[in-house]
Amino acid sequence: MFLQILLILLAFFVGIQFLYYVFILGRFSFSKKTTTTAKKIPISVIVCAKNEAENIKKYFPLLISQNHPDYEIILIDDASSDETLDLFEKYEQQYSNIKLVKVQNNETFWGNKKYALTLGIKVAKNEHLLFIDADCYPNSKNWITQMASQFTSKKAIVLGYGGYEKIKNSFLNKVIRFETLVTATQYFGWAKTGNPYMGVGRNLAYTKKTFFDAGGFIEHMKIRSGDDDLFINQVGTKSNTTICFTPESFTYSEPKKTFNEWFNQKRRHVSTAKLYKPFDRLQLGLFYISQLAFILLSIILLAFQHQWIIVTSIIVFRYLFTWISLGYAAGKLKEKDVMYWYPIIEFFLIFTQLNVFFTNIFSKPVHWK
Template sequence: MLLILLCVFIAVVFIQLIYYVLIFGKFAYAKPQKSTPKRIPVSVIVCAKNEEDHVREFVPMLATQDYPDFEIVLIDDASSDGTLDLFEEFEKQYANVRLVKVENNEAFWGNKKFAMTLGIKAAKKPYLLFTDADCRPQSNQWIMEMTSHFTQTKTIVLGYGAYDKLPGFLNKLIRFETLLTAVQYFSWAKIGKPYMGVGRNLAYKKEEFFNVNGFIDHMKIRSGDDDLFINQAATAANTAICWAKEGVTYSEPKKTWKEWFRQKRRHVSTAKHYKSFDKFQLGLFYTVQLSFFPLFAVLLAFQFQWIIVVSIIAFRYLFTWLTIGLAAGKLKEKDTIYFFPIMEIVLIWAQLNIFISNIFSKPVHWK
């Protein structure tokens, strides 16, 4: 039995080697990006529901972007606070602000995709750049950097949506999880199998939205205006990625474990609607991640071929740490990997609990 466990353990580490070196290495070991400014007409789309405190500072940041041809489409999704009042003030203040007012609709109650659809249809520019109401661009070159990756064939650009650096272990865990997620979807996009993006920083040509009939195939699924759309519309031929510093957005991270757990339940719940291959590769990755720890614990507890086991463990941490470390350097998240082994164990445990929780109850979605 122990010999069988050792063989399984070796297989698990070998699969991890494939993921971290051959797949994630496509991004981690990639050369710095070179971009050429395009100056194409862009509609920046922001959907907000009860975000009064955030949009007060956020919209002026957008309005000062250094870009020659852009409009800002502000979507108020039936807010009950002062969000709409602020949007109306911004519409008067800035000539390039367009306001879309969404009222509660019985058929699409609380459905962000309905509000997003109205905003996209109202947009006047052929290229769309999305972010959230609680985000802020890293620099006034955000639009310039994200749009620079469009070409005649590349009509979807996946960006990086980072979180603010704050004190505490939870903050590092949130940013480590965000880093690992970005490494995955950037790497698979470079391989030619894009499967998701994040609405905090995402761009695509307007015609891509209509090519797949918008969100119609998953309108009843409350989440997924970003990742489910990309899972459906993105291909090897039409997708590019952007990780340059000037093209990053930052958001406020959750400050309590309960809030973060609730947020991740919403995110994870959409993955079951991905294409079959994407569900398989994600499931396999998390299975071998989870299996690694109990397998080496049992083998070491019985001291079975312990020199071989310890050598394999050391080799595994060498290639995982190196890959994630290089990726963290690209995305300015190096401080999240100082305690990589601890972060990894806590994150795997949290993901297991999220998966179990989603089996027994549905997560809460758009506000």
């Protein structure tokens, strides 16, 4: 009787997974490419940096050489102790479309990236803002144009894709990129259903009006993380949010090289989710619980060989629709190679997420540098 109940639960959680992967994530995975007309909207690109001199040397040339006809770059130095400020001052003198914002340490907002970003947003001359992290770079010279083309009279928020570089023969790299793929498929899928719940600061755009109408980051200023996901969770709606996923619009950054570095990064990202709207916390929690339950229930039922033909059929069905859904998304986001390792990576990631959850209960993650 007990094993029969477990079988029913397995079918139930796989049913939940089917709804997620086909009807929610599938809104992005199976969506058709849309063509947009390039717009000559003036854009302010905002880059906030704290001790990022080496990355700035590598990536700034890719920002200043964009093909967009009208853009400025707001360089924000958040009290760096390396040569970041020196580089920014040199660029400001060299290029007419550069504005420099120097942030001094402030007792009230010590180490708070949101404070630094707010200062940068205030000096931006253009209504439309495009954000990228200092350790990221655009995938093409048309990055600004591609993201800007999604703005309309109604769409004031554009969610983009921020991926990670590929490292050959690295299992951790595949895990990182797979997680990024799943996360992007989730927030793109939910945005297309009319419930945008997050974005990533590595590639995100919105208007100054959207920012100031919401009071900026004031609702979560004391939370050091969340300048991207908490803000979008607060202001994103069905009517004002759209997505951009053309390859030319992607940004990339260097992934973590060790498990501990990546684990600590995940702890920071996960720590803000508890501040999402109740529905978003519920749907994210249900998605993860259904994944974990599927793995555990499958192992138990197969170990006891309880109606193994039915159990095996349910497992195969589950991997079939998830593989198809994520496979289509991976094709759109140029991450197809991670799907070859899908079941192994997913198993590893699910239990890593469980570890992150319990670790965050007992200690707080370290945030902005």
